[in-house]
Amino acid sequence: MSQKPTIKDVAKAAGVSEATVSRALSHSPRVKRATRQKVQAVADQLDYRPNSLARGIRVKQTHTLGMIIPDILNDYFTQLTREIEDAAAHSGYDVLIMNTDESLAKEAHALNLMLEKQVDGIIIASAGGQTDYAKILGTTPAIFVDRMPPANIRTPYDRVIVDNVKATCHIVSQLLAQGATRIGIINSAVSFTATERLAGYHQALHDGGITPDSAIEVAARTDNSNVQQMTRQLVINQKCDGLFVGDNTIMQEVLRKLTALNLPTLQLGGFDDQLWFDFLPHPIVTARQPIKQLGQTVVTRLLAHLADPQLAPQEIRLDAQIITRQ
Amino acid sequence: MSQKPTIKDVAKAAGVSEATVSRALSHSPRVKRATRQKVQAVADQLDYRPNSLARGIRVKQTHTLGMIIPDILNDYFTQLTREIEDAAAHSGYDVLIMNTDESLAKEAHALNLMLEKQVDGIIIASAGGQTDYAKILGTTPAIFVDRMPPANIRTPYDRVIVDNVKATCHIVSQLLAQGATRIGIINSAVSFTATERLAGYHQALHDGGITPDSAIEVAARTDNSNVQQMTRQLVINQKCDGLFVGDNTIMQEVLRKLTALNLPTLQLGGFDDQLWFDFLPHPIVTARQPIKQLGQTVVTRLLAHLADPQLAPQEIRLDAQIITRQ
DNA sequence: TAAAATCTGTAAAACGTTTTAAAAAATTGT
DNA sequence: ACAATTTTTTAAAACGTTTTACAGATTTTA
Structure with a gap:
């Protein structure tokens, strides 16, 4: 019956304020070694896990990137996804993956969902319509990979693609x-x-x-x-x-x-x-295609845009490797 | 410069209270047709998108399921994922996918992340260790598919698998x-x-x-x-x-x-x-494997558990189809 | 040993929603 | 026309965190 423990439960059990718990668990230097250990012990004992929704709403950051792919059954995109996950994890970001099945409707749905979930940035392999991404995305940074929006659509975003x-x-x-x-x-x-x-x-x-x-x-x-x-x-x-x-x-x-x-x-x-x-x-x-390099480049650039929203958009072209057999 | 619009902005612009905006946008019967339309118009005009983090924290539901797969490059799992996404979408749920690369450490990380993100339920294709899932999951409902935890681990969860x-x-x-x-x-x-x-x-x-x-x-x-x-x-x-x-x-x-x-x-x-x-x-x-049926069964059962936490766990076995060539 | 400086902790505000309780407005019945 | 009822709206509380502003300890300095 017991509900999930909150920071308040931990605070009470540890005989300390909620603020202290928060700081103890985030390794702030503003809490004594001894109290940190006590708090940590109590938290472990209660199986306390901070609610990242609450955190996200307060700090206005989710440390999550969205990734939109047109076909999860296409090997190329699954490999790309994996590399992007790896690169993102390396920088402490998680990736929310959504598959659009080459459908513009599903793509729109996925974008909205990601924005509502407050992802910090979005990676798009476009389904190819005349979508006005800038209008939908608003202030959320984004980057395109492999599939770019048509040339007649103005996009103030980076584009990473093979030649x-x-x-x-x-x-x-x-x-x-x-x-x-x-x-x-x-x-x-x-x-x-x-x-x-x-x-x-x-x-x-x-x-x-x-x-x-x-x-x-x-x-x-x-x-x-x-x-x-x-x-x-x-x-x-x-x-x-x-x-x-x-x-x-x-x-x-x-x-x-x-x-x-x-x-x-x-x-x-x-x-x-x-x-x-x-x-x-x-x-x-x-x-x-140099998939690993594509993935790393995408993540690096997107994170750079998060850090500096003024960064000028650019198009990055990588070379593919030609495989001959026999 | 403009920050994302909040419900407060919409309320102000529409000359109405925040409560009314909330109700208008969620199609509550408790708001007059006329005001709903006015609010809707203003919301559209401002490109307002509700913050689902804030919503989730209040209603204690995210309408999101977590799915843990051991290998995103394995065709079987990507297909399964797709079917599960479809089935979930059909019931208004989104799926947060995480790949563990057959690593127990990554699996633990993924589980924690999902719990912190307050997913409503978790679908697990286990990486195969001696993990005590019940301890980690706490009160969060879960279901296993394809890869189940070893027999010596007590699991109060449904299991869906091919024979x-x-x-x-x-x-x-x-x-x-x-x-x-x-x-x-x-x-x-x-x-x-x-x-x-x-x-x-x-x-x-x-x-x-x-x-x-x-x-x-x-x-x-x-x-x-x-x-x-x-x-x-x-x-x-x-x-x-x-x-x-x-x-x-x-x-x-x-x-x-x-x-x-x-x-x-x-x-x-x-x-x-x-x-x-x-x-x-x-x-x-x-x-x-009857992947579509596996996916549908998994989602149906998990949602059933969400609706009724008392539901007794069971193991469901489906038959595979044998393909011969020539 | 008093004053200053530094640590460590707390109470309360803030984030953006939904919902409860209550008030205001509109409608109905006589 | 006025009370009774129903419909619509609002103000405020709540969700679980982090952070600001402040205060109480403890240590350092002179």
Whole structure:
């Protein structure tokens, strides 16, 4: 029946004031060694745990960061999340993670929730709409990672992202070097990164002296089962001997189709390396993002903004690592 | 410069008391239509968002559940997390997710944090130590999923879990039916589920009239790179023609070695189905856990306990689905 | 040993909400 | 028109902390 003990209970049991308990437990120098120990003992004995809600309301800080990701089932984002958690924990911050499922409604909900919970700052991998983040966020600091808001939206925030153009250009060039002559591209229809990856693809073709052919440039939604159809279209009808897939999740469906079609000579490239690519019959060329570094950079910058709200926003680009197999 | 608006600001701007604002925004019937609309308008205009910390401290409820998972990179747990988020959202609850990385220290930290944040209930996939959860949790309701505390620890909590014995027995029997005669097992050394899966393995051997051989029963840590060595030991030295792998993560290393060894006739079985198993040269037999149902059950039961703290704890077992390929 | 300085402790205010108790306003019945 | 009732609003208390301003001890200085 006993309710949770409060600081008042501890104070009474230790024969001391609430203020002293507070200070004793937060290792303030303003309490004698002896009393601190007495208070600590009583607190332990009662299993007292300070109510961080009450604390948060008083000190106007929660030591919590919010993180918004569009897809918790996407390996890339779970890895990124883990690195961000680590980096944050290192600085004494906790991370409240919310998954938006690529839905703008859920993203809005998540943002509101985080603001109501008074997170000190927010890390956003955007779901990609025309959201006016500045209006929603108000004075709360934020930072974007991987998925940035569209260019026509004014964002006074930092952005941390991999150089998609450069990386994609490398991958496609590598496919060309491996002998491909006609390389198709299947891109994500929604995400911010798609535009950049398409640019990189074009760059590589240009560097290789190849004229782009819009017939072999397609965009798909990740939940679209006709990715398989598109794959067939490109490799059979259009006779592509190379294929670049611009999205993690889409890659799965492409592989499913390729497995069925059994085309051992197709040159395949994609973004975001997966461990299990090693076990596939097809040697895939990928860009491995420097996820740890991304995570650390994000946290470092966000904390810097917490410390100094005047800090000018900037865009930080990191290089991906190209993985070739065989 | 402007600080976040509080209820007081809204009250002043709307020419009404704070109490009225509170009631207007929470759709209490005790405020006139006209005033509610006026208040709502002012609140919108000021971008007012109630401070849920303050609210939580007053009503002693946060409408938040905590969820503790041992490995955010393990597909099984991310999927489970997602289902739990969905189920919780459906009942108006949010989920605070924390990853323990299989570390008891991190698990303890996560538990404390959640309690301090006053979550209404906690969902635990245990990291597997001798933790006295009842002592830590105090009066906070909790429920275990997948990874339960060891049998020697008294737990007055619900437990939701798949029938590992039965599922493993099915898988191994299937491998036998497919022609395997000597099936080795590589199990996780740490997790709770390992014991049960070993039992299922023995059951299947017994059913098939085969005498177990402890030389081909090994346990590994997921971070242990000599999983590859163990694999070699079993399939080369011990001449196993079948292999059951009791853990998701360990499976990856096994596959790496098998790819190198190139043994097309080996019969392979594992727990937790992965989409990409479809793309592998080896047809793997797996148990697919009813993750959606697990998630829903967990949330339903936990909320039931919130509503009625007297509810007797019980263990709920669900059946896994066996997936055979080719 | 008195004055000054330093430690250690306390009472009360503050944080932003919700809710209780009571007052004010509107509505109803006669 | 006025009492009785019901509806709407408010002032103040409460939630569990931290912190400010102050006071009582203790130590240092001269």
